[in-house]
Amino acid sequence: MKLVDEIFEMYKGKIRGTQEDFDIIAFTILEQLDYNELIDMVKELPEEELAYFIRLYIVESLKGRMEKYADDTSFYH
Incomplete structure (x- = not known):
């Protein structure tokens, strides 16, 4: 992806490459973009990158749900 x-x-050699660094960079960039700019970026993705993007979203969302579920169910055990 071009972005x-x-x-x-822009950041190579300036960050440690931790998850925290990546989160800060991503949130900073997303704060600067509006809905239409985000949609335009998605529209420009080649099919393979769009599939990867959606796959990553699904995987990370499921991980989050499973972590929440594990936390909720462990409360009762």
Whole structure:
């Protein structure tokens, strides 16, 4: 993805590469974009990258749900 390449070039050598670094960068960028800009970015994705994007969303969402479920169910045990 062109955006990821640009971000990588901008930050390489300046961050440690931790999950926290990635979260901060992602949230900072998303704060600067409106809905239409985000949709335009998605529309520009090649089919393979769009599939990866959706797959990643599904996987991370399921992980979050499973973690929440595990936390909720462990309360009763």
